[in-house]
Amino acid sequence: MDFLTLFAIYVLVVLTCIALVCKYSGQQQTPLTTLFNFLAKVVGPFTPKCLQRFSQWSLHRLFHERNNMFIYLHILLEVAVYAEYTYEVFGFCREMDTTLTSLSVPYILLAIKTFFFYLCIKRDPGTVTKSNVSGQLHIYKYDRRLFHPGVTCPTCQFLKPARSKHCSVCNRCVQRFDHHCVWVNNCIGGRNTRYFLLYMFSVCAMAGDIALLTGDMLLHLVLQSGFLMASYIDEHGQKQPAGPLFIVQHLFLTFPRIVFMLGFLVFVFFLLAGYALFHSYLVLVNQTSNEWYKSRGYSCQHCHPTATADHLCNPAPDRSKTYFYSRGLLKNLGEIFFPPQAVHKKDN
């Protein structure tokens, strides 16, 4: 089955790329840049200087400076999926008497998702500046494990509030910093984690819903066409029943775009659902991704030479499952949806 092998390889490559981008885009020394530096060393002597500089520059622009590339990519993928859905799946489903209501759900989800996507991009994640740092300092206590009092941000030149971090991409300190998300070209911090969560859940719902409608349609087509009963004559002249692989191959050859879209959607759904569940877990235990990484000792200055000054070289890995900032499930949820405002303390 040549095409299946090819298809599997393709899916694997895309999966690896997206996983790498998702996992490492917020960090400074990524496997991508390490790989790139290695390749640059190997092919360096044979390529012109200007080409080298250009590729280094573009990689830097892509991951270490704010830019809208991933937002455009996101919109492009969305347009492709919705065009395919509207022009092919919608028509087929209408012929099969799927109700208009269920066929319009993807468009409603699209509107909801776009709303949260917009909020993620536009809303301030909780930028800390010289003028409002004093109010931010008392929102959270220093846990004296990951965050210690008296640490100054070398770039912004003020005392870092507990749970804040300097985003090297945006070049600012962010309150309750979670991570820098390239897909929305913004930091995810105390004030927009709620939009980020809702955005992820709406993308999951969107991908899941279109995938279900498409899968349902293909299933109907298979059942109608009687493929399950079909058989073919193999090279020895024997009659063989058509297996599921045969059906998949037939569908792929008859509706290449639809099957391809379905594969993409299922993949996106599982990837994002996993990520969304991880973030929901973090919300429930009141931890940020930044703290999650740090408490597991994932960013160590020895292997991570560009790590920021606030970071501990060897934090004792936290296996105790006690979370310093956790105040119970409901309060933790409340903290995400109603972020605490600046507190001004007279004493201390």
Ligand SMILES: *[C@@H]1O[C@H](CO)[C@@H](O)[C@H](O)[C@H]1NC(C)=O
């Ligand atoms: C601090 O001030 C900056 C600049 O005025 C503003 O963008 C930001 O939202 C403020 N941060 C908070 C947490 O209020």
Ligand SMILES: [Zn+2]
């Ligand atoms: Zn800073």
Ligand SMILES: [Zn+2]
């Ligand atoms: Zn950022």
